[in-house]
Amino acid sequence: MELQALKELKTKVAEVIDIVHAIAVLEWDQQTYMPPRGGEARAEQIATLSKIAHEKFTSSEVGKLIAELEPYFQNQDPESDDAALFRKVKREYEKDTKLSPDLVARISRTTALARDKWVEARKESNFSIFAPYLTQIVDLMIEKAESLGYEESIYDALVDDFEPGLKTSRIRAIFEELRKGLVPIVQAIRESGVEIRRDFLLRNYDPEKQYQFTLKILEKMGYDFQRGRQDKTAHPFTTAFSVNDVRVTNRFKDTLITSSIFSALHEGGHALYDLGMPEKFDRTILMTGASYGVHESQSRTWENIVGRSLHFWTYWFPRLKEFFPEQLQDVTLEEFYRAINYVEPSPIRVEADEVTYNLHTLLRFELEVGLMERKIKVQDLPQLWNARMKEYIGYEPKNDAEGVLQDVHWSDGLFGYFPSYTIGNILSVQFFKKALEDISDLYEQFARGEYSALREWMRTHIHVHGGKYYPEELIQLVVGEPMNPQPFLNYLREKYSGIYGKI
């Protein structure tokens, strides 16, 4: 029998989730099909719905129901769905009610302006256009963190939005371990002298054929087109309106065949997470990933561990050649595999290879912590950025556009987000290693274009839990040990020794 108060709380939260999903539909439409002049009205619609969702979730009725249920849940199995749901609602309610409506409105107004200024600054490659707005955002982020409160580091309060419960000290330790392992790998690759042919990646590939090819990949992955679809947008993303409506988007350029393929694998990986959640979580606060990092681990598994493996292309390369016989007639499977795994010091994070990628996020993490602790000034960011790029990656950005201005995150007030990308990479290997212990012939299956065993393993071990667990709890549950960058480093050493010689 369900408690009346619990039933009421669930109903109230379900309505908030409905509104949040409606907003997601409005945003999806804005990116896919909205006519050019529809944007102004759309912004008002989204602002109104966001305000209503916030008011409803932080209402005193919700507060009263939480207080009423508190004693009840002290005696319940903490692993039950209801207990997990209650914990998450309580946690989000307490965080949301700590932020004053005035602060939320100021953040929203400032970031709306800052976003446009960032676009302009990046276009002009001139950090000074964006700097005054970033200074305001840094102040607002500090105010936000102070409102939310923290025990050790002010940055903890911000990271908690993306990785519930994860502390800055822990992230710092993980990054330090990663950095120590990565720098020698980068160096060994640089000194290997191995030449990799890449000319064919940039030939002309018909976008419509690329679209058809990515559909084939998504289908084989087990992405369910009864419960989703792939549309075209300026930047690929995944969005979920329910466990039965999870959509991906992609972009198709004339050249660079690999961009759309790896985006399909990446977004398809995110989508399988949401599609893999049980229907009972629909319209609840548990219909979400354990964290941004755990979500990213699913997309990175498909994009990198599966999608950049030789076995994956053993199956797909002959098929890609059928789609593009002219463009690939002079290319071997081995050449293709090496080209998509080429490692080089490069300026842009989103285009970085698997090896250097996490040094890009490390740099951002360090700068964000410095800004939050008031140890770094906004005006000094360009020089600090470039110096660390040179130190960590061996590349010195030519200008602000390919340096400090490359990411949209800061203009949106997304401080504390970057560590999730690296957590995603680390976890992808920890999870996959465990899957490989359970199913030893996974790679052989990939060579036959078969992914159902891997997908089902991920569903039953990770997806079915939705947002029940904190990330560290889930990792412990799935692999039986805490988050650990060593398996990721070992994976890189082994894989890249095969391409660049003993590392």
Added chain:
Amino acid sequence: MELQALKELKTKVAEVIDIVHAIAVLEWDQQTYMPPRGGEARAEQIATLSKIAHEKFTSSEVGKLIAELEPYFQNQDPESDDAALFRKVKREYEKDTKLSPDLVARISRTTALARDKWVEARKESNFSIFAPYLTQIVDLMIEKAESLGYEESIYDALVDDFEPGLKTSRIRAIFEELRKGLVPIVQAIRESGVEIRRDFLLRNYDPEKQYQFTLKILEKMGYDFQRGRQDKTAHPFTTAFSVNDVRVTNRFKDTLITSSIFSALHEGGHALYDLGMPEKFDRTILMTGASYGVHESQSRTWENIVGRSLHFWTYWFPRLKEFFPEQLQDVTLEEFYRAINYVEPSPIRVEADEVTYNLHTLLRFELEVGLMERKIKVQDLPQLWNARMKEYIGYEPKNDAEGVLQDVHWSDGLFGYFPSYTIGNILSVQFFKKALEDISDLYEQFARGEYSALREWMRTHIHVHGGKYYPEELIQLVVGEPMNPQPFLNYLREKYSGIYGKI
């Protein structure tokens, strides 16, 4: 200087409009791109947003603001935007608060069930499957009308949702005048003995080419693709999310080239109305047509008066032939014109010609009034339907599917809607006649593919007023006389004399 209370009222209503437009986006997505299994969650999202919009609009705060502003508006120019806005808000508020949440919920639950049963009944062509649900709906509609109140006829209370202020007695008089004029026209056509060739209409026309052709027509009409788009759905419709985002949909069958063309003209006509409203009406209750009938007058102008004229096809037929040279090589302009204006007694309203169409709506009007006044029983509907079809149109339906079960309206609880279709036809000619007085060479312009003079006339005389006026006020304002079916009858006599000989 704006009154504080008026400002507050406008803000509250703007938020309700935002929600209503968000619902419209969700519904558009459901019809266009939503994956098959997304429907269940979508229904929840729409139900939640509808509930919130209703709660917000009927809140005691809105009631207090209306009461506070009442004395102020007694001394204001009733033609001002603010006075019109206040009148409309007050009117809708008073109607909405008269309906108990319990009744609204019962109507919503019953029609949700009834809709499925209607689909099943129509498929099986068996009225008895639908009858018990229709009986419940009739009872609910009577309860609704009694709650809303009325002076003369119970049906007045329902018509008022679609034609504000219009009385049943007035509709009855108009239909009577129409019937008297239409019956001899139908008879004269039947007895003319004129044969019209139509074989080529049902040849094979590539749907993708049809789509391209309708885009050309929409573009020439002046439909703004910066503020709209055409997508594919099972049934064509128009929807507006703002004056800058008004979308049309269409369907493209393998055969029957005319279906998609006339749908594009029809929906394009609706869309031009919404696109023609001033931006200042965005996010207000005035961003709507004067009534369903006035909205329909705009679609019917483009579909019938313009789109089924010889002048229109003087320009477009050679172009249509370029799109479909094989299918139309043996067809002359004159043959094509006559084929698209073929008049015959036929069972289905939405496929009826201009002449018999209004006899279909007359039949529904009479049955609806009889049901509401408890003079007709649900069980007797099929026989009554078929008998009147024979009497008015000269066709006896072969079964319930092509008779009493053909329209979705009753299953949705849309009682009082059908008269709007006929009002649309009547007004289309009254408005067009006036436009022709102001711009005498309209038809010559059509023959050159030019529509900007007509479109601008409609915009400045009709569209710019949005929902400021009641339909009868608007008609008086635009044509200087009340609604009158005679111009429509004269239009038919003149046009069809040209095709069937002196009528």
